[in-house]
């Protein structure tokens with residue numbers, strides 16, 4: 001099949017999704033397109049940009065909010081809200097990840113689907129952020145002053161959101177684990193934003209980030225369901241992609257060299273001043289892999305994580321709980337990164353238990369690497385995962401949205417996205433490795449003999465909030481002291497105007 005203005009890279013039947021897969025490049029703009037055509041009425045579109053952060057200002061996250069605040073064709077200040085009201089969508093959202101930002105929509109109605117895609121394409125490629133600085137102020141941060149004698153404050157949607165996130169210990173933990181495993185790398189920064197760093201962000205950096213990364217050459221466009229492929233591609237080409245020339249975008253996620261020595265890090269999180277901090281620490285044992293795993297390795301590691309830490313009688317969890325050093329033990333395996341990560345976490349414990357925690361993990365893993373699990377247990381676990389994959393029940397998430405995210409496990413790192421759906425082959429390989437007795441070698445290869453590890457302890461700090469509050473006050477006071485009375489009066493007017501603008505209904509302006 002030929003599609004005008006697109007180069008076909010690959011086409012194949014995708015058995016597991018009961019459909020036909022098509023991988024294309026838009027010739028003029030360089031946009032990458034993936035289509036899965038099947039009979040799912042719940043059509044899905046997703047446009048993804050690779051957005052590696054280079055600091056903690058939360059640029060990717062603030063931009064994710066901001067492009068949805070009006071665009072060339074849809075100049076209302078909140079098209080997103082308007083859209084959600086009148087639409088038959090089954091999904092409408094935007095998400096920021098450590099290395100990508102995505103805009104998925106789904107709908108069963110053809111006209112509605114087209115409208116949603118049009119609003120999203122226009123939003124990401126032609127947002128109003130260039131000519132309306134109020135957008136960064138509202139979504140990112142701004143100074144607020146109510147009256148001459150009042151204290152100045154910071155405000156902003158993402159600023160407040162991330163202040164909230166920084167009081168959730170598990171969010172802080174996972175954030176810090178990434179920094180410990182990938183120091184001086186985009187994964188080491190917070191794509192969501194650290195409140196203290198968000199307020200350093202300038203309008204110039206903000207529009208620059210959009211200019212650099214929100215270009216079709218840096219995009220991954222996903223189409224799924226019962227669609228007229230030719231019609232969709234022609235429309236995308238004529239309405240949007242054809243207006244862009246291919247450029248080189250520097251967004252590649254470089255590989256972090258494995259460590260020579262284990263990285264050992266201590267970080268803190270804020271708890272209330274009156275909190276008893278005993279048994280409120282987290283200990284974590286973390287490993288990063290060298291490259292994206294094959295589908296059967298990914299499945300194997302998910303099964304392994306389940307067997308070690310989640311399944312009834314999971315030996316690693318049992319051994320750690322038996323020590324009576326922590327309230328809970330859990331694990332996580334994340335394949336949605338250039339280098340997947342595996343973590344084992346002790347919740348509500350004390351740092352002096354760290355040596356015992358690490359020793360126990362290594363001795364249990366060593367023992368299992370030698371002796372293996374019972375065949376029956378592995379088979380039951382594989383059957384359970386296979387059932388879940390084939391059942392494809394993702395709760396309120398449309399299938400297409402989940403598949404678009406899954407495709408990125410390899411696609412975002414220049415691999416073949418279809419590989420992620422070759423379940424038959426992956427389960428066959430996995431069962432073969434059990435047959436050959438190789439399954440447990442995943443433990444030695446990926447966990448025990450892997451030098452790229454980090455131990456992160458997260459400790460509660462009852463003074464942190466007060467300390468931060470004081471620093472914030474000083475910073476604001478310092479800034480305030482550089483302002484003249486006229487500046488302050490202007491700021492008071494600005495605060496009023498922004499509030500008024502936010503309260504206005506969505507009239508076209």
Ligand SMILES: [Zn+2]
Pocket residue numbers: 061065158161
């Ligand atoms: Zn947000």
